[in-house]
Amino acid sequence: MKLLIFIQLILTTYAFVPDYFSITKPGNQFQPANIIELLAINPNIRTLIRCAILCDRNIQCRTFDYDSISKQCRLFEGSIDTGILLSVSSASVVGSIKIDESLYDLYNASSDACVNNRFLVSDTLNDWCHCPIHTFWNRSICVNQRYDGEVCANDNWCRTDLNITCVSSICTGNGSSPLISSTTVTTTITKTTSTTSSSTSSSTSSSSTTTTTTSTSSSSSTTSSSSSTSSSSTTTTTTTTKTTSSSSTTSSTTKTSTSSTTTAMSTVAPPCPPQSVSNGTLLYLMNPISSIYPNYTCYAYTWTATALSATLSFFFRHDPGGWMIDDVSVYYGTTQKIINGGFEAGSLTGWNYSGHCGNNVGQAYSGSSYAKSGSWYYYDPCSGYSGSNSSGDTISQTFSTIAGGTYTISFWLTNYYCCNQTEIANITLI
Structure with missing residues (x-):
């Protein structure tokens, strides 16, 4: 089964239509008919194929969406035609099982015939194969049960777990999840701003001018045969040293402001x-x-x-x-x-x-x-x-x-x- 999914997803990548999973083009996210249809949110799922496998392992899962950036995989029990495709970033795709009558050939067969069946429940107590939870048999396939205001033939067509029943051929009830209460979650946001100013000071140190004068007197020596004169020149050396150093002083000012936002979370x-x-x-x-x-x-x-x-x-x-x-x-x-x-x-x-x-x-x-x-x-x-x-x-x-x-x-x-x-x-x- 996993190999089949892998092959079909590869085929999808190359624009072929698979028999088992259908994958939308990038830029889509699934919005179910009712939030109660969200089965699971799986973080850190590395690939689209892994997300598809998670859906395949859950008999209730019919649709999933996957974001390749956040690595989030969400599983839904609603078929893709019962919800809405939202336009989002190109990193998100929606996958769904292509429901076909051939997937339900074993409906109403003895329980041992569908023990490992992906689409039917093996009921050993009553010895038959029937639809999974929150779906009903429409004489061809198992389809999602319906919400308030939708057409029905009997209670089994409606979400009775949400107190919705079939009244005069219309599903009638509260139309949503069980009783909702509201709690408040407060989030504190801290913003830090740093401002840096610089000033430059200059310090100058100068050495005094030093003049060194060396004088050598000349001496003369005279002999009868020769005369030799030796003299040295006067050398004056002047050295002036000027050193300038600059240093920067940085002052940092941190300004922190705190604001609170309040978000209502339904429970x-x-x-x-x-x-x-x-x-x-x-x-x-x-x-x-x-x-x-x-x-x-x-x-x-x-x-x-x-x-x-x-x-x-x-x-x-x-x-x-x-x-x-x-x-x-x-x-x-x-x-x-x-x-x-x-x-x-x-x-x-x-x-x-x-x-x-x-x-x-x-x-x-x-x-x-x-x-x-x-x-x-x-x-x-x-x-x-x-x-x-x-x-x-x-x-x-x-x-x-x-x-x-x-x-x-x-x-x-x-x-x-x-x-x-x-x-x-x-x-x-x-």
């Missing part, structure tokens, strides 16, 4: 009042004293990231009975960091699973009367473990973070057929 309000937490255990329940099934309890937290990534984990063991969890969310502003948090993909798509149960392992289950919302939820009836408290099932997701950024975590949890000392729920964020 998704959690479904219940949050607690402030740090890295570690968010919730630990052992041997609950009562069962409130099928009513769920909401848990919400605010957390400040300290690294570039974090892992949210849910550990469960329960014998007999089981734990049920639904609507798991981690928001940074209005960006959802969790994939398939409501398990509406009909599988554990986006989640990493590990476990030590002898039987009855956790998985996504269908049933609107059991789910907190939608039709799917995660049910973990883990049993047959070795006996230690470390034996059980774990599902987890690792997501990118910005150090110093504030994130909102929430989920709904309930237990079924309690109460026994073997029941444990341990939720951590590290």
Whole structure:
């Protein structure tokens, strides 16, 4: 698959039309129909091909854009025809999967037929292949669910996760992401200006004029046979030395002015009042004293990231009975960091699973009367473990973070057929 993408991107470079990915000309950026369709922002992606591979690995991704200067790769679940292409710098391009009926030939086939399929979800519980989350079957292909005011045939055509339903053949609801609250971020900008002035002073040192005069007297000696006269001349040497030195004195004046700008950052309000937490255990329940099934309890937290990534984990063991969890969310502003948090993909798509149960392992289950919302939820009836408290099932997701950024975590949890000392729920964020 990766080789196919590579070949097709090379073909695109040479103006051939690929069968799998379509790449726009430079100077384009993708704007989705709704910001909630932004799946991920990946920094430091060195090449366009790497960005395309990231999209290919995410079953929800249908469109991406890549900036070769900033090395930023953004993934979107909306098809390119549902959004807008913006004209930007020539360093940015938009890539999209060319949706074709042949990609969905296995729709409604048995689950084992699409286990490794890029475009369909393998639902082992109900033994069939169906559309990924936030898409619906239009009898030919899986297309994106619709927003407020768009035509629909039933609720499945609409973004029910945003409380949009089909009313009189029109998707009707709030038409946007969940409840929005506003927080204020203050940015301080410091500007420093340096001014340099120079003055020149001149110092002159002069040596005195020195005159040295040397006189030698002449002597005369006379003999009878010869006469010899020796005389020396008078030499006067005058030396005048004048030294001029110049030095520059530089004065530096630094002027600092500080101004503040205030930017409003929208954040998704959690479904219940949050607690402030740090890295570690968010919730630990052992041997609950009562069962409130099928009513769920909401848990919400605010957390400040300290690294570039974090892992949210849910550990469960329960014998007999089981734990049920639904609507798991981690928001940074209005960006959802969790994939398939409501398990509406009909599988554990986006989640990493590990476990030590002898039987009855956790998985996504269908049933609107059991789910907190939608039709799917995660049910973990883990049993047959070795006996230690470390034996059980774990599902987890690792997501990118910005150090110093504030994130909102929430989920709904309930237990079924309690109460026994073997029941444990341990939720951590590290």
